[in-house]
Amino acid sequence: MVESKEPPVKHQIVVEALSHTYRPARGREVLALEEVSLAIAPREFVALLGPSGCGKSTLLYLIGGFLPVERGAIRIEGAPVAGPGPDRGIVFQHFALFPWRTVRANVRYGLEKLALAREEQERRAQAFIELVGLTGFEESYPSQLSGGMKQRAALARTLAVDPKMLLMDEPFGALDAQTRSLMQAELYAIWQRTPKTVLFVTHDVQEAVRLAQRVVVMSARPGKIKATVDIALDRADPHIYRSPAFAEKVDEIWNLVRDEAIKAQ
């Protein structure tokens, strides 16, 4: 439950005593993260859980290299983060697809940067479109897709460049309950086929327990790590939601989150 400072295995993502201040153009400065330390092993699936405004997205953006590290350190495979890179693929809640590109051209975008032959780009784009189940929608524009399909397309675009790590910022937060459940199952299946390190930000306790091997619970303002809970459930089980062990874990974590959620109100 307590964060160990000396990780026993070689970690891929190491966050050390990271603090971050959010400075809006107008209004007061807010300490978004305070002394956050976290270590994630290769191919681990970690959920970052906390109430809105707890800085969990900020932590993800810092690891992604989108925001500058001010105090503390983030190392990716030993090297300090210096900007975004295709080794850390990002998926946003609102998809961030390029609306002027078709599904195929969106998925191809990262491949165009890899200086691959055109046929290889097309082949890989097609393979990832098939992987996320968007066959037949290759020539559709994002505005013609449903929310779930948009997130599938965004996922394919990120996976196509084969990142070692996936940073997911409430990726299913904008989807309806049925679609979210389907997408969770699919993400798990994809993660099994192509194992990657996943850092998954969510405020949904069930989603965190359903997907992650380890749930990191954050406290609200300033964001700190409150607890880390290991999950050892059979995530391949389609009826995982009905198992008593699942309910127990959800309960345990919900108790940790509740105080923070009330504070964040």
Added chain:
Amino acid sequence: MARLILRVAPWLSVLAVALAWELFARSGAVTPFMLPKLTTVLARIWADAGSGDLAHNLGLTLYRALAGFAVAALAGIGLGFAVAYNRAARWLFDPLISVGFPMPKIAFLPIITLWLGFHDVSKISMVVFDAIFPVVTATLAATLAVERELLWSARNLGASERELLHEVVFPAALPQIMTGLQVALPIALIVCIVAEMKLGGVGLGGAMITASRFADSPGVFAGIVEIAIAGYVLVRLMARVRARLLAWHPETAAPASV
């Protein structure tokens, strides 16, 4: 049949005005000098078209308006990007744009005439001066409003800063830039005709002023009808260009207006 009615319906109001014009002019309530019959005016346009006068005047007006519009579009988009991305450019141009936008630029016509003379250069410069403002402000607003997540996604997938500009910022800003261009185009035509009216010479505006001096009422009204048609055609063509460039945009699938 229903489809035919729907196609004709938007033109009914135009037809009604045309019919009212013709009937009112025939009623004898006004002299032909105050309001010539529409049929007379159309016959005049037909005659001008036959003699080549129409093509000459319309061609020159369109040349000036479109040349000015093209310069305003290119310079305006460039300036908008510069102000958005370059701090020195922002300090330099932002106040000028804020002060200049609401000003009646046509008031500078005497000065532009003084500096550049009576010919094409001064008329085109006047058009550029007036039409550039909506383009700059639209480009600036659109560029600053590009979603952070779009830029981050592109950088994450390996785009360089230079690539971001033309692969993400420009296409993301294009709908609003196009709106700016669609505002600028009629302004270009209006300013061109006003400048021609003030400075005289060949062109629709100049021809109308000449007709007016010679008390040639059908000539003046012919000019008004020609300008209306030219403006309408330009605006429709621009809407076509927009639909073509923004084929990906939801508005293209379900346009809001005719």
